[in-house]
Every structure is written in C-alpha cells, then in structure tokens.
Amino acid sequence: MLRGVLSRQHDEIMKYTITINGRDYDVEYDESSPSKILLSGKEMTFDIRQGIHPQNVSLLLDNQSLMFWIEKNEEGYHAHCQGRDFNIAVEDARTRQLRSLLKAGGDKNVAGSIRASMPGMVVRILVQPGDQVRKGQGLLIVEAMKMENEIKSPMNGMVKQIRITPQKAVEKGEMLLILEPEASGERE
Amino acid sequence: MPKRIKKVLVANRAEIAVRVIRALRELGITSVAVYSDVDRVALHTRLADEAYHIGPPPAIESYLRIDKILEVARKSRVDAIHPGYGFLAENPEFARQVEDAGLIFIGPPADAIEAMGSKTRARQMMKAAGLQVIPGAMEGITDDKTALDMAKQIGYPVLIKAALGGGGKGMRVVTEPKDLIHDMDASRRESKSAFGDETVYLEKYLEHPRHIEFQILADNHGNVIHLNERECSIQRRHQKVIEEAPSVIVTPEIRQKMGEAAKQAAQACGYRNAGTVEFLVDKHRNYYFLEMNTRLQVEHPVTELTTGIDLVKEQIAIAEGRRLRFKQDEIPLRGHAIECRIYAEDVLAGFLPSTGRITYLNPPDGPGIREDTGINEGGEITIHYDPMISKLLVWGSDRHEAIDRMIRALKEYHLTGVKTTIPFCLAVMENEQFQKGEFDTRFVDQEFHGTYLEETGRQLEPTIAVGALLYHLRMSQHGKLTPHPESGAPISPWKIHGRRLNLDRLST
Numbered sequence: 212m213l214r215g216v217l218s219r220q221h222d223e224i225m226k227y228t229i230t231i232n233g234r235d236y237d238v239e240y241d242e243s244s245p246s247k248i249l250l251s252g253k254e255m256t257f258d259i260r261q262g263i264h265p266q267n268v269s270l271l272l273d274n275q276s277l278m279f280w281i282e283k284n285e286e287g288y289h290a291h292c293q294g295r296d297f298n299i300a301v302e303d304a305r306t307r308q309l310r311s312l313l314k315a316g317g318d319k320n321v322a323g324s325i326r327a328s329m330p331g332m333v334v335r336i337l338v339q340p341g342d343q344v345r346k347g348q349g350l351l352i353v354e355a356m357k358m359e360n361e362i363k364s365p366m367n368g369m370v371k372q373i374r375i376t377p378q379k380a381v382e383k384g385e386m387l388l389i390l391e392p393e394a395s396g397e398r399e
Numbered sequence: 400m401p402k403r404i405k406k407v408l409v410a411n412r413a414e415i416a417v418r419v420i421r422a423l424r425e426l427g428i429t430s431v432a433v434y435s436d437v438d439r440v441a442l443h444t445r446l447a448d449e450a451y452h453i454g455p456p457p458a459i460e461s462y463l464r465i466d467k468i469l470e471v472a473r474k475s476r477v478d479a480i481h482p483g484y485g486f487l488a489e490n491p492e493f494a495r496q497v498e499d500a501g502l503i504f505i506g507p508p509a510d511a512i513e514a515m516g517s518k519t520r521a522r523q524m525m526k527a528a529g530l531q532v533i534p535g536a537m538e539g540i541t542d543d544k545t546a547l548d549m550a551k552q553i554g555y556p557v558l559i560k561a562a563l564g565g566g567g568k569g570m571r572v573v574t575e576p577k578d579l580i581h582d583m584d585a586s587r588r589e590s591k592s593a594f595g596d597e598t599v600y601l602e603k604y605l606e607h608p609r610h611i612e613f614q615i616l617a618d619n620h621g622n623v624i625h626l627n628e629r630e631c632s633i634q635r636r637h638q639k640v641i642e643e644a645p646s647v648i649v650t651p652e653i654r655q656k657m658g659e660a661a662k663q664a665a666q667a668c669g670y671r672n673a674g675t676v677e678f679l680v681d682k683h684r685n686y687y688f689l690e691m692n693t694r695l696q697v698e699h700p701v702t703e704l705t706t707g708i709d710l711v712k713e714q715i716a717i718a719e720g721r722r723l724r725f726k727q728d729e730i731p732l733r734g735h736a737i738e739c740r741i742y743a744e745d746v747l748a749g750f751l752p753s754t755g756r757i758t759y760l761n762p763p764d765g766p767g768i769r770e771d772t773g774i775n776e777g778g779e780i781t782i783h784y785d786p787m788i789s790k791l792l793v794w795g796s797d798r799h800e801a802i803d804r805m806i807r808a809l810k811e812y813h814l815t816g817v818k819t820t821i822p823f824c825l826a827v828m829e830n831e832q833f834q835k836g837e838f839d840t841r842f843v844d845q846e847f848h849g850t851y852l853e854e855t856g857r858q859l860e861p862t863i864a865v866g867a868l869l870y871h872l873r874m875s876q877h878g879k880l881t882p883h884p885e886s887g888a889p890i891s892p893w894k895i896h897g898r899r900l901n902l903d904r905l906s907t
Binding site (some may be wrong): 227236240250251255259264270275278292334359379 | 550568585588589636751752761766804810812813825855856860862864865866867870873874879881
C-alpha cells in the first residue's frame, strides 16, 4: 500500500544518503507517511521519541529498539550508541549530485594551514618562516593539561607564516602556522 | 592514645574529593571542600559540609597553594587534611607544614614522601633493602655525554624518566641514540612544568613487562599488611587506563612473595598509612621494584571491591593512631574487579584531551556496578585539570563475569558533549588477547587500531542512519521529533479527523 503512495506522489519522496564513519546508507523518506521509511530500498516501520533532553532518542525500527544520543556539530551529527561513536553526515540526493559535479571540476587542496586541535599553551616553536619541512617533522610544541604535544607537519613544504608566539594560549581551531605545500614531483 | 578526627579538609577536587567526602560523611565526620573559580558548582564543592574559595583556575594559583589551604584549615578549624591524589598529595613540604600547624596529615610521614618522591633515591633505598630494581641510572643525569654513555651501557630501548615524575609525565621511550638528547630536553621541560624540577634519569626499557602493584596499609605501631595486587598493564601515554584485581598471572605463591617484598619496601622507608608498591614483571615472572606511590591510588576501588575494605576509612583510622583492624591472613580476595577510567579524550586523535561541557550524563547502574565520579551534567572539562571524568568499576564472581559486566555497563554509559575513552575501553574488553589475559604494557600500541572502533559499531549503522535522518528532518522542521498527535502537543481534533480521511482515501 505504501509503495503505491510513494510512487504516486513522487514529488514528496525525498532520497537521502547518510554517511556514517565513511560508509553510505540510502534512506528514502515520505513526509506524508509518518511511520514508514525505506532503508536501502526496504520498507520499514518506525516510531521515534525523545526524552527531556532532545538529543536523547529512542527509535523502534521494525520493533528493534535502539537508544542513542545525537548532537549536531560542524560536520553534521555525532551519535553515541552502545559505547560507540558515530560521525554522521546527512545529504539529500540533489546536494550530493551537485557536490560530485563540483568535485569533478577540481578539488584543489590548499590545506596548508595548521590549526590547534585543542586549547593549550604554545611552549616552543621549532621552525622559522622560510624553513623547508618534511612530513612528520615537528613544527611546534603545545602544552595542554600538563602534557606536551608535538604538532607535526602533515606534508612536505615550506613554512610560509607563523601566526602565534610562544607562551601564549591558543584556542581550539586557532591558526598556528601556514605551510606552503611542496609541489608534487619536486625533490623527495 | 587515638585522637578522634571530627572535621577534615579535603585538599583536592573532582572524583577523589567526592570519594573522600563520601567516606567522611559515612563516618560522621564534617567535610570541608576548597574550590577554584571554575569549581564553584563542581560536585565536590556542593557535596561537602563547608566550602571555601581558594583562587583562580590554574592549579598553581589554587589547589597547589599550600598557604591558602592552610589558611582555610585554620579558619574552618579542621583536625586533619586529606590530600587525595595528585596536586599536593605527594608534596613532602605540604605534609610537613600541615603537621607544623598542629594538624593531622592523612597520609604518610613527610620523610617517606620525600624519599619515595625522588625515583632515584627510592631506587637507591630499595636496592639497599634487598629489592631488585630495574637496571639504569641511580641518580639524575644532567650532561649529554653521561646520558649517551649510560644508554649505551644498559642498551636501547631506554626509558627517560623524571626523578619527581608520575602519571607518565616527563616519560619517554628512546629506541635510537639520535633521539636521546632531544627527548631528554622535552622530558626536562615537561617535568619542570609539571613537577617544578627538571631532573631526569634513564632506565632500561623492559620488553613485554606487566605492571603489577601491591596495596599496603601500615599503622603507627609498626604493623604492615598488603591487600593483594592490582594489575595495571593497560596503559596509554604511560598512564593507566584499565586496572583489575587479581592479576591473571599472579599465583598464590607469587602473591605471597611479591606481597612480602612490598611490605619490606614500606618498612624500609618508614611508611605509614595507605600506599602502593609498584613492580614491573617480565615474561619470566621476574619482578622489579618500579616505584612507591605514597598516597591513595586512582585505582584503589579495585582493591576495595575484592577485599571489602574501605581504604579511605582505614586511612582515617590509621591517622587517628589506631592499630590495623586486620592481620595479613584476614585479608580476603573475593571475585574479580575491573576499573575503566573514563577520560574526556579523543581516542582517534591519539588520546588528545577533549574539552567542553557535559551536555548529557547517564551512567550505568544495576548489579555489580560502582561509579566514582566527580562531575555532573552541565559540568565542564577544562584545560586546567586532568581530563578524567569518572571511574567505572565492576565486580564479578570471576574475571569472565567481570568482563561481560563491564561490556554491558560501557554500552549503557551515556555521556555527550565531550569525546570519551568509552569506545576504547569497550574495544579492550572485547579484545581476545585481553580476554585471554595475554597482554603487557604495550597492549594499546600493539593491539589497538583506530579503525577497529569504526568497524565494531557497523551493525548498528543502518538503524542509526534512519534515526539520524529523522532527527535531522524533524528537528530542523518542527524543533521536535514527534510532530504527530502522540507527542501530546495540542492539536485540533478536526485536523486529525481530516488527516484520517485523507489516509483512508490514499490507502484504498
């Protein structure tokens, strides 16, 4: 019966790709059908509720009970379920198509900026502007919670700019220094 | 003549402060907490009978300020101070000043702390007492040449250790001579920052060692007992993350021998109160004195669960001058206990601290579970303090039951806002080598791979995909998950009727 509904009111069905820990799952959802959903083409019945905390979710999917905790973040969603972590991205079919077209047009990697992965204190800078660095070479030392962490270069390249000074606190995500990636094929 | 303790200042924060306050409350002793600016609403501040502000968030300006803590002690008229672990717990100067102020320090004498606080001095003392120590330097190394010569003599890999170190801080394994000087400098800086001293030395890095430690109790009347061992071989960054008792490799004979050695170590340094003697055990079951921790350990509840003895209460009884209530042959060993430390850390990013606010917290309960925590929902993990959130413990009639119970408990543990070591602990519990008891201190490096975490949850992913999509759509459209009548939201009955008619029409 529902299949009939889905095929007749074609414009209401939305197709989505849910990417979890790098794997894709296809889910189709029809706004007018409040308890049915298609997972990888298979029709399933669902009942979803949340607790006082909106991120506390109970899902019955074909009567299989699953409790999980879900929160929005910069990349999409993060869920915690049965002691495991799940990084989730939700994308509708149209956006996905658009993105794949854009990607084909040239995926330029300009990621030469090194950012702080946690808040802390810059203890020492091990390089100077103009230095050639190799992948894995230490760039600077950041201390957080009394532990020293050496930030290593993710690539071969040259130190273009240093954005921080020693003995200064840095925030998470703060730009530490900028590397100019070595053109592929050169040296090495 | 025992002196009754009626009021105690707990010179610590978080989990251990809460643990001590709970023991005090059960004993009918008034508790006094101290707190920094960011800990005004922390659990320990709220749970204590009295609480006093001692300064800004950095520990150096608050929890490490001996003068401020003693000022609170005077003002609140306590009889004794419990230091917990970390902060001032192993600072002999603190113990001395507490006693000079006419108060009882619930811990060992300052001299014992001082002797064992220097790893090099402890090595000298234990060697003299007849214990076997790990080959290496017996004193601090300051010049490069001595370091290189010593490393060459004992053979690579070598371990750089901070003489005043603890908790893995300042510690580094060096496999090649070219890294030695660079790594020693890094250790010196880390040690200077964490312990205010840059003395480092070298030890042979033992292959395949297991970390086994003995809990001891010593009273002021010369009685010393041990309360069996704890195995703490599951470590990351040289820090324990999972502990258990008993150890799978300790037979009653080994227990008796190592237990005697531990008591000997305690006697050699004039120890009193609760302490722990740590050993490294090689694959031939040779054991070497590693160090003595002159305080209550993080993992002490593992011993409490398998002996039924409350170590904090024993500490207080000893501090009051009472004789030990137990003889060695009265110490039971019942069942098996495991502790998982739940840290706010990003496991996949190499166990980097993960700061933030705990937005949701619902720890497991049910049979055989103990959870020692110092934080509540809404609490914040900051860069100022250790990122440990809580200690999850289970007891089982045997190791097998304890592991199954821990898996169940970890799956029930719900916490959001920061990344935690829960998925990691679960991976260890499900690991075959761990279950067989065949592991050593390099377990995490050898057995643990980040991808494992992403693989094990795989069968849950399709269902979570559905849940995530529904959450995404409905929260963005309606701000809640159940926009239809079952949600209890007011909705016109006419609308329901109309909708039903529509559905009927569609389904025919």
